[in-house]
Amino acid sequence: MKTIVTFLLLLITAIVSAQSPEYLNYQGIARETDGSPMANQSLGVQLTILNNGAAEYTEKHQVTTNTYGLYTLQIGTGNSSDQFSIVNWANTNKSIKIEIDPTGGNNYIDMGTSMLNSVPYALYATYSSNIGGNASGDLTGTYPNPTITNDAITSAKIQDGEINTVDIANDAIATNKIADGGITAAKLHDMGATNDQVLKWNGTTWVPSTDQSGGNPTGIAGGDLTGTYPNPTIANDAVTSAKIQDGEINTVDIANDAIATNKIADASITATKLHDMGATNDQVLKWNGTTWVPSTDQSGGNPTGIAGGDLTGTYPNPTIANDAITSAKIQDGEINTVDIANDAIATNKIADASITAAKLNDMGATNDQVLKWNGTTWVPSTDQSGGNPTGIAGGDLTGVYPNPTIANDAVTSAKIQDGEVNTDDIANNAIATNKIADASITAAKLHDMGATNDQVLKWNGTTWIPSTDQSGGNPTGIASGDLTGTYPNPTIANDAVTSTKILDGEVNTDDIANNAITTNKIADASITATKLHDMGATNGEVLKWNGTTWIPSTDQSGGNPTGIAGGDLSGTYPNPTIANDAVTSTKILDGEVNTDDMANDAVTTNKIADASITTAKLHDMGATNNQVLKWNGTVWTPSKDYGGLIEVTENGNTGYRRKDADANNYGDIGHRAIDLSWSDGPSTAKGATGNYAIATGLNTTASGFFSTAMGQLTEASGYFATALGGDGTTASGAYSFASGQNCTASIDGSTAMGQGSIASGVASLAVGSLTTASASYAMAFGQLTAASGIYSFASGVGSHASGLASTAMGENSIASGFVSTAIGDNAMATGHYTTALGLGAKADAYASVAIGTYNVAGAISPDYFNATDPIFEIGIGADNLNRANALTVTKLGYVGIRGITAPSYALHLENALFNGQAMAHSWLTYSDERVKSKRKAIPYGLNEIMQLTPLTYFHHDSEIQNGSIARKTTGKQDIGLIAQEVYKILPEIVNKPKNEAIQLWGMNYEKLTPVLIKAIQELKAENDKLKSTNTQLEKNTQELAGRLSKIEALIGIGTQQATVNKK
Incomplete structure (x- = not known):
């Protein structure tokens, strides 16, 4: 069974x-x-x-x-x-x-x-009611009620899109958290507004208020505006480069194909600026005769060397050479580098209706201003009325309607630093009459124009000139310079500001530095009466030159307007220009910046959105078919494609192999496999032949699905197997791993590492030199070790663990029993559940432990409990042929000292002169009446003692040899009794052995004591009886002596004779 x-x-x-x-x-x-x-x-x-x-x-x-x-x-x-x-x-x-x-x-x-x-x-x-203890990790406090540690929730811990409105604390989103331009009308909270209300600044915040101006303005727009209200536009060519605030040209402002080659600064197109163009991993850009397209990299890896063509620098990290993007793409113009903004955050990231008034920036608003849409963005503006607008302009405009100019602060102060628009920034004749605020031209602003004392400005039919003060009047006639139309309502002339790029209302008075508008900046005949400051004038007075400046004086003559332009204008009248930085991004209509508007090299790297450069945007740079872009150390240039991976289809599978590989030296490619290996001869098996496999190195084979082979002559044939190293290293099991030289992992989940190691058991591990793990879940480490038992472990050199769940460690140790452990040098644990520790230690009895050196061992049963087998041995042997124990404990609990390896007593010493001796202060024997019953007098006494024969003799040492007792020549002269003789007289004090062949007779000399006591008692009784008899005899003798004396006296025997007799 x-x-x-x-x-x-x-x-x-x-x-x-x-x-x-x-x-x-x-x-x-x-x-x-x-x-x-x-x-x-x-x-x-x-x-x-x-x-x-x-x-x-x-x-x-x-x-x-x-x-x-x-x-x-x-x-x-x-x-x-x-x-x-x-x-x-x-x-x-x-x-x-x-x-x-x-x-x-x-x-x-x-x-x-x-x-x-x-x-x-x-x-x-x-x-259990509750758990306890201190929380740690991302938690703090104590269980069962920990809290999340401050700052433990990082962005990576929050699932995208999971932060809802209720998760965000009130007032948590500050201005710097909201992307510029990200607030659309849909994002604004209604704030309790009713129809036709507007947002108005109350000195602290924006609040819904009644539109006090009476509705949207109507009528024909003038000044820098054209068209009709309420939807005017900036006039064509009203904005030049100098008018645009640095960083305000965004992606949507630039027309498609407007950035020609000459508009992009050399070396400004980085990799992140290129569009992916549908490219896949490791593809390169290649010229197909018409444009650059993503193509397979045929160069066999990363290119090296000096880049040429349109590239510069050295491979593998070239850059596009200066002027590689042709001038045909980017034409001369007025858009400079600083005019283009970096990338922005899109609107769709802000929840609808989440922006309340408190979230809006004041944007430089003053009391009672409202937010109005200027066609591009919301800007603070004066609350205007409907119909033809009249009166003082507000909001983004200044001056008087219907011909306003751009208002102060229409471009936010963060965008244009006050006082930074200088004289040189304004084009000659750019500032027309309607660009200058009424009463803003003081006498100090007017040029002397060669006037002498008491002369006045007088109109000569063409211009104002210093003349004798004879009369006065308002200027009339046709405007010129950057102005067009007729006085007193000129407008900025076409082409004074480039293209139709600038949206209404963005150049403000404060953007122009004091004294920046000199005479040549103001167009002739552009200064109307409303532009002049009253300078304390009274009715009928005229401006008169006093030798230093123009001052109000009695009207004695006439003249033409002159002076320095201001507001959004620069230069001098009558031909001013728009001031530098007066035009922001919001003033430019999306898509209206064309090639001609941009200066050469104005578009630098940070001005180009990542992934926005498609192949159609790249210049051909003289490339020929199949060339690729490579870095020559200075710029990217078209260069020859030297190779790389190519897509191959074999036996219905499509994978990737080196372009220069010889297909005759490989097996059929696996589906989506990658073969980077070299094969030095014809083969139908080498390479990456498994589906999704990877092979690299020399003569490697990856034939298993998802397998990897690297090195030289390695083979990975199992599913998800990996073979690394050389000289025949093989991983043939599923999920197996082999690494090193000539290592083998042949079964599922096995791992072999090192030199010549073999892992052939399920989930086994062999590490080192010539190690073997042949059983399931076994592990072998070191050199020449073997783990052949399931769950076994072997380490060291030459050790072998063959038992179930056994462990062998050290040198040449063997653990062959179930759950056995052998540790040391030549230790052996052959019984089940045994442990052997030391040099030559051997544990062969079931569940036994042996320690020390060369213990005796020799169990009856290695796999079941035998009472006479040892459970613990301490060895003191010299070698395998001379095994000896210092101590032996049997499963009965008997203890043998030294040569007693099969003790039959609780403590058993051998028959030897020295090894059989023990010393103690005293030995006690149990003698309690409570454990002694059926007591009666012993039948032994003096008679038995007299039968004993005490002897002197030479007591020989002895040992067990060949299954029988052998008497040695060693020993000592001694005295005592012979156990066999005593047994015939006093059998109770003699220990008769069960097997005389291997056991000696023994005698308990202690038990002689009660017999000797009984003999002494018997002797005393006899002695007492003899003493009594002797006393009686002495008494009788004395009585006889008395009687004799009396007889002698009666018979007359003399005293002398009696004395003599006494003597």
């Missing part, structure tokens, strides 16, 4: 909730008597949970083992008349008894009982 050995692998909780069942996972292995697994066999299993040895819960299972004899079940789900919930886990003295029927029935064999340790008591957690 089969003998089953079960080995407990795992016992854990897999629970716990009030709604789901509680159970324990259990795994075991069933084996035949010879240790081989009972593969694919049905078993009947009965499990009993014991509480202090008493059955508390019993259930039955029918299981089927796998190839390795492994079976799995869940305790708590089997067939039982009990309820698993009745088990009281609070009582921790729990054990489990396993019974198995190898035929699958109910004739169970008891396989033993094991204690349940702490792991299953996780079940008891259902009875």
Whole structure:
């Protein structure tokens, strides 16, 4: 009949909730008597949970083992008349008894009982009230109520799109958190507004208010504006480069194809500026005769050397050469580098209706201003009325309607620094009459124009000139310079500001530096009366030159207007120009900046949005077909493509192989495989032949799905296998890993590393030199070690662990028993559950431990409990032929000292002169009346003592040789008795051996004491009797002597004679 050995692998909780069942996972292995697994066999299993040895819960299972004899079940789900919930886990003295029927029935064999340790008591957690202890990691405080640590929630911990409105604290989003231009009308909160209300600045915040101006303006626009209200536009050519605030040209402001080559600064096109153009990994840009297109990199890896053509610098990191983007793409103009803004954050990132008034920047607004749409953005403006506008302009405009100019602060102060528009920034004749605020031209602003004292400005039909003060009047006639139309209402002339790029209302008075508008900046005949400051004039007075400046004086003559232009204008009248930085991004209509508007080299790297350069935007740079862009150390230039991976299709699979590889030297490519390897001869197997495989190195083979082979002569044939190194290293098991020289990982989940190591067991590990792990879950480390038992472990040199779950460590140690351990030099653990530690230590008895050097060993049973076998040995032997013990403990608890290796007494010493001696202060013997019954006088005494024969003799040492007692020549002269002789007289004090061949007779000299006491008592009784008799005799003698004296006296014997007789 089969003998089953079960080995407990795992016992854990897999629970716990009030709604789901509680159970324990259990795994075991069933084996035949010879240790081989009972593969694919049905078993009947009965499990009993014991509480202090008493059955508390019993259930039955029918299981089927796998190839390795492994079976799995869940305790708590089997067939039982009990309820698993009745088990009281609070009582921790729990054990489990396993019974198995190898035929699958109910004739169970008891396989033993094991204690349940702490792991299953996780079940008891259902009875616990609270957990405790300090929280750590991303938590702080104490359990059960920890809190999240400050700053523990990083961006990576928050799922994209999961921050909702309720998650954000009030007032948490400051101005710098909102992207410029990101606030659309849909993002603004209604703030309780009613129809036709506008947002007005109250000195603290924007609030909905009644539109006090009476509705949208109407009528014909003038000044820098054209068209009709309420939708005027900036007049064509009203904006020049100098008028645009640095950084205000955004992507949408530039017309498609407007940036020609000459508009882009040399070396400003970085990789991030290029559009992906549908490219896949590792493709390069190649010229196809018309444009640059993504293509396979045929150069065989990263290019090196000096880049040429349109590239400069050195590979692999060239840059585009200066002027590589042709001038045909970017034409001369007025858009400079600083005029173009960096990338912006889009509107769709802000929730609708989430922007309240408190969130808006004041944008330089003054009391009672409102936010109005200027066609591009919301700007603070004067609350205007409907119909033809009249009166003083406000908001983004200044002057008087219907011909306003751009108002002060229409371009935010953060954009244009006050006082930075200088004289040179304003084009000659650019500032027309309607660009100058009424009363803003003081006498100090007027040029002397060669005037002499008391002359006045007088109109000569063409211009104002200094003349004798005879009369006065307002200027009339046709405007010129940057102005057009007729006085007193000229406008900025076409082409004074480039293109139609600038939107209404963005150049303000404060943007122009004091004294910046000189005479030549103001167009002739552009200064109307309303532009002049009153300078304290009274009715009828005229401006008169006093030798230094113009001052109000009595009207004596006439003249033409002159002076320095101001506001959004620069230069001098009558021909001013728009001041530098007066035009911001919001003043430019999207898409209206054309090639001619931009200066050469004005578009630098940071002005180009990442991924915005498509192949159509690249200049051909003289490239020919199939050339690629390479860096020559200075610039990117068209260069020859020297190779790389190519897509190949073989046997229906499409993968990638080196362009210069010889297909005859490889097997068919695997689907989506990557073959970077070199094959030095014809082959139908080498290379990446498995689907999704990777092969690199020389003569490598990756034939398994998702496998990887690297190095020289390596082969990865298993699914997800990896082979690294050289000289025949092979990974043939699924998920196997082999690394080093001539290593083999041949089964699922195995790993072999080092030199000549072999891992042939499931999930085994062999590391080192010539190590072998041949069983499932086995591990071998070191040199020439072997782990051939399931779950075994071997390390060191030459050690071998062949038993189930055995461990062998050190040099040439062997662990062949189940769950055995051998550690040291030539240590051997051959019995089940044994441990051998030391030099030549050997543990061959079931569940025994041997330590030291060359212990005796020699057990009767290695696989079951034998009472006479040792359970513990301390060896002191010299070598394998001279084994000896210092101490031997048997499973009965008997202890043998030195040569006594099979003790038959609780403490057993050998028959030897020195080794058989012991010393103590005293030895005590139990002699309590409570343990002695049926007491009576001993039958021995003086008679038996007199039969003993005390002898002097030479006591020989002895030992066991060849199964019998051998007498040695050593020993000493001694005195004593012969046990065999004493046995015939006093058998109780003699120990007669059960086997005289190997055991000596012994005698308990201590037990002679009561016999000697009895003999002494008998001698004393006889002595007392003799003393009594002697006393009586002495008395009788004295009486006879008295009587004799009397007789002598009667018969007349003289005194002398009596004396003589006495003498």
